[in-house]
Amino acid sequence: MMKKLRSWISFIIIFLGFFYFYTSQNPHNQTGAAGHMAHGYVEIPKGNKIPAVNLSVSPDGPDTWLLKLNLFHFAFAPEKVGEKKPSYNEGHAHLYINGKKISRLYGEYYHLGNLEEGRNEVTITLNSNNHGALMADGKPVQATRVIEVNKQEKSGDHDLE
Template identity: 40%
Template sequence: MSKPLAFLGIGLFFGAGLGFLVAATSGVQLEGHDHGSAVHDHGAHNHDGAAHTTLTEAGTPAPSLTLSLHPDGPQSRNLYIAVENFAFDPEAVNGPYVSGRGHAHLYLNGVKIARAYSPWMQIDALPVGTHELRVTLNANDHTQLASGGAPIEATIEVVIE
């Protein structure tokens, strides 16, 4: 009677291990919840969300930005964030405001998806359809930079066929 129980225990142990190995190598998510799409909402994370909506006057000369998209596969795009009077400053993130320095926040269809610490950013695995990509310039303390009370931001349409 003890041999069948031992074989059962060994079978369960190796069977479960093999099951996890097969699942992990096939791309199955083992984290217990479904994100629904490849785009993940970073707005729910504790990044001091109140700071994202607070405007900080950028000073003179005010930074500006323009966006351009470059194909990177059927559902991916490389985004180029061209800035003037602004320097990406990843080393100082979460620090105090410094005029003309900081990072960018990327929003896809109104949902924050990432921070950009340099002019180039890959946007991967977008679903088929038309999407709005908005980029804001933010200070190191995550407040959104503004000029004359207006947020410094740019929007571009992304079409995935």
């Protein structure tokens, strides 16, 4: 009986060790700034056109929101995602809300759905096909908007910064 109990405890400890290692090392499970560091950064070399992104967020129904991206010197290339060679003017975007990675984006529109009441920070980063966050002159190629959501309002008026 005692031998079976020790075997079972050993199995659980080993299982938990592998589980912890996998979840802490898998870059796709990481969010926020740590997620960028997991994939690294791609500095755009001098002489290349510097991409840029602007974003707008507008009400899309009574309590939902629509994100629209305007891209400059950048094209979505979902068929090339995962290539090892960095790209500077094509790739995909990452969507973060309040510092948490929500999704990859491969197009200019995204339905955000409901946002939490209060201050919501929506950030878009442009990423190389190799998943690295694009950087120009040491700064991330990204855009951020703050949306203040007041669920008490009935008219659909919301403050966008």
